[in-house]
Amino acid sequence: GAGVSQSPRYKVAKRGQDVALRCDPISGHVSLFWYQQALGQGPEFLTYFQNEAQLDKSGLPSDRFFAERPEGSVSTLKIQRTQQEDSAVYLCASSLDRGYNQPQHFGDGTRLSIL
Amino acid sequence: KQEVTQIPAALSVPEGENLVLNCSFTDSAIYNLQWFRQDPGKGLTSLLLIQSSQREQTSGRLNASLDKSSGRSTLYIAASQPGDSATYLCAVSSFGNEKLTFGTGTRLTIIP
Numbered sequence: 001g002a003g004v005s006q007s008p009r010y011k012v013a014k015r016g017q018d019v020a021l022r023c024d025p026i027s028g029h030v031s032l033f034w035y036q037q038a039l040g041q042g043p044e045f046l047t048y049f050q051n052e053a054q055l056d057k058s059g060l061p062s063d064r065f066f067a068e069r070p071e072g073s074v075s076t077l078k079i080q081r082t083q084q085e086d087s088a089v090y091l092c093a094s095s096l097d098r099g100y101n102q103p104q105h106f107g108d109g110t111r112l113s114i115l
Numbered sequence: 116k117q118e119v120t121q122i123p124a125a126l127s128v129p130e131g132e133n134l135v136l137n138c139s140f141t142d143s144a145i146y147n148l149q150w151f152r153q154d155p156g157k158g159l160t161s162l163l164l165i166q167s168s169q170r171e172q173t174s175g176r177l178n179a180s181l182d183k184s185s186g187r188s189t190l191y192i193a194a195s196q197p198g199d200s201a202t203y204l205c206a207v208s209s210f211g212n213e214k215l216t217f218g219t220g221t222r223l224t225i226i227p
Contacts, residue, residue, distance in 0.1 A: 042217030
């Protein structure tokens with residue numbers, strides 16, 4: 001497809017379970033970002049990749065959060081031992097190149113609900 | 116730490132009116148500022164990107180301005196339409212960092 005694709009669109013998990021969220025960026029896009037959006041708030045940065053290298057993970061809220069992009073394309077955000085406060089929409093974005101004036105293109109997100 | 120504020124949080128206007136959305140940021144050392152719209156249950160759609168060296172950008176009925184020294188941006192929407200109803204978010208990219216820092220958004224409702 002032409003846009004950023006995220007799956008699943010919705011995920012319900014019980015507290016304590018592990019979850020994995022997938023992001024397929026726009027083909028050829030070098031930079032990939034993960035953001036977390038709580039209800040009624042703006043997205044907050046989690047982590048950033050340039051190709052397969054994770055250059056910034058300063059926004060990950062705890063060591064239960066882990067992201068990877070092993071081949072420089074698809075990325076997975078994993079949350080271990082989920083807690084209720086992890087409930088949010090997780091957004092993935094990609095941009096064409098490493099450049100501070102490249103627009104970020106967003107997927108529709110994964111809505112995660114922890115019961 | 117960069118902080119972005121958007122006022123008002125919500126706005127309702129009759130169809131056809133022109134309107135202005137406001138965004139302010141605390142650290143003027145930015146690379147660019149982006150305006151996005153977000154429809155319910157959807158991701159963000161990029162509307163306009165203003166580089167730090169620019170004062171404004173235009174796309175159709177939308178015009179975004181940037182005053183970096185005062186830490187402010189406005190999004191002007193001309194001749195509003197019901198299809199413009201959405202949440203509008205501004206975000207800045209700061210020096211040395213490609214991540215975006217977002218405001219909390221303005222929820223816009225255009226009344227037919």
